Amino acid sequence: MKRSVKLNRDIMSLKESATLAVNLAAKKLRKDGEDVYHFGFGQSPFPVHPKIQIALANNAHQKDYLPTRGLPELCSSISKYYKTLFDYNLPEDLIAIGPGSKELIFQILYILEGPVIVPAPSWVSYGPQLQIRGKEIVPIVTSRDKKYKLQANELKQCCENIQDDQKILILNNPSNPTGALYTDQEIKDLSQVCREENIIIISDEIYAQVNFSNRDYVGFHKYYPEGTMITAGLSKSHAAGGYRLGFISLPKGMEDVMKCLSAMISETFSAVSAPIQYAALETYCGDYDLIRYVDRCTKIHGAASLYLHYRFIKMGLNCPKPEGAFYLFPDFNNFSDKLKAKGLSDGVKLSQFLIDEYHVALLPGEDFYYPADYYGCRIASVDYDGDYVYQQSLINLFEGKADVDLDHKFIEKNCPNLKKGCDQIEKFLNDL
Numbered sequence: 001m002k003r004s005v006k007l008n009r010d011i012m013s014l015k016e017s018a019t020l021a022v023n024l025a026a027k028k029l030r031k032d033g034e035d036v037y038h039f040g041f042g043q044s045p046f047p048v049h050p051k052i053q054i055a056l057a058n059n060a061h062q063k064d065y066l067p068t069r070g071l072p073e074l075c076s077s078i079s080k081y082y083k084t085l086f087d088y089n090l091p092e093d094l095i096a097i098g099p100g101s102k103e104l105i106f107q108i109l110y111i112l113e114g115p116v117i118v119p120a121p122s123w124v125s126y127g128p129q130l131q132i133r134g135k136e137i138v139p140i141v142t143s144r145d146k147k148y149k150l151q152a153n154e155l156k157q158c159c160e161n162i163q164d165d166q167k168i169l170i171l172n173n174p175s176n177p178t179g180a181l182y183t184d185q186e187i188k189d190l191s192q193v194c195r196e197e198n199i200i201i202i203s204d205e206i207y208a209q210v211n212f213s214n215r216d217y218v219g220f221h222k223y224y225p226e227g228t229m230i231t232a233g234l235s236k237s238h239a240a241g242g243y244r245l246g247f248i249s250l251p252k253g254m255e256d257v258m259k260c261l262s263a264m265i266s267e268t269f270s271a272v273s274a275p276i277q278y279a280a281l282e283t284y285c286g287d288y289d290l291i292r293y294v295d296r297c298t299k300i301h302g303a304a305s306l307y308l309h310y311r312f313i314k315m316g317l318n319c320p321k322p323e324g325a326f327y328l329f330p331d332f333n334n335f336s337d338k339l340k341a342k343g344l345s346d347g348v349k350l351s352q353f354l355i356d357e358y359h360v361a362l363l364p365g366e367d368f369y370y371p372a373d374y375y376g377c378r379i380a381s382v383d384y385d386g387d388y389v390y391q392q393s394l395i396n397l398f399e400g401k402a403d404v405d406l407d408h409k410f411i412e413k414n415c416p417n418l419k420k421g422c423d424q425i426e427k428f429l430n431d432l
């Protein structure tokens, strides 16, 4: 007999996202032996570097609970690493280690009062995390002309409608879902508004090292250190999402916030797994091989993303050129009349149709807080065998020749699903 159990209403109303539905459909097709072109799932395809794997194995005996905020040596290494990487000055006693940055974003959102502003489109989890807290995001719909990057005047305007003294902005740079990378000037202008409007920034920098533009990465820490919290970790740059290791860094002056966060951590997950923290020490020690590895993987991410961008533009989609992370946000608006005539009245229907009929998995913009009637969608550029592609990218070096040109030909040859997925989308457009 089914038992009626009373549940927390905020949790019950969390809806199953279209992301999950598309991923499930893709999984089922693959299980049935069908080919699927999986642009839906955003996981780095590369192996964890052997040095990190060895560090993990060598620390399997570490069995003691670690301090709540994490291994002191790890906090110190992270601070030094980011000094070298981006010239950040992160106080090591204001860094906390968590089981992925996602959990830390959740906990800090739980602690902070005030409305939470996010640019739309933004990462799928910010909204549900806030919903668990009984709040809703305040989305600012950005425009394709500005590569879906939040502009200072848009933020200022949004603040005019908010009475609360303290506000929060979560911004992911480079962006999941668009691959956009903010410029120095954009960060500077946004920082100025944040200072004027008493906005605390949660700067989600999980993809900061996956930067394939020709510009240096610029974070809010440069222009607004006193109001910027930074979250990052091993998942994306070091392809170790399953290790579940992330950190949050709070600015000087927020010691009370850290006290609160430490209390939350100690009453929830206690501390991150000890072997993983010791393995992470290897990552943040500044080892040259690891830095080179991240650089090469980033180059491949860039080549894959730029290939997809080239194909999308060629087939008539609109799509800002990505500069980081491993995502693109093309839209099918040029085909909206034909899509409507086919009964595909929004992005959710479009993505369902594409997976059912063409075996292409992509995610509708609505899941990223973008208006439902816009035919924008998120494409992840990682449906390839990362180990194999990495080796292929080095092959000339092994043979003492010039480095491999990671051009469109390289991607078509070594990442066949990216090509075939584009061919399928093109076929769909031709069939309309």
Ligand SMILES: Cc1ncc(COP(=O)(O)O)c(C=O)c1O
Binding pocket: 042, 099, 100, 101, 102, 103, 123, 172, 176, 204, 206, 232, 233, 234, 235, 241, 244, 245, 246
């Ligand atoms: C934008 C963004 N932020 C944060 C995360 C969380 O990463 P993790 O919890 O693995 O550190 C992800 C992972 O998909 C992400 O895409």
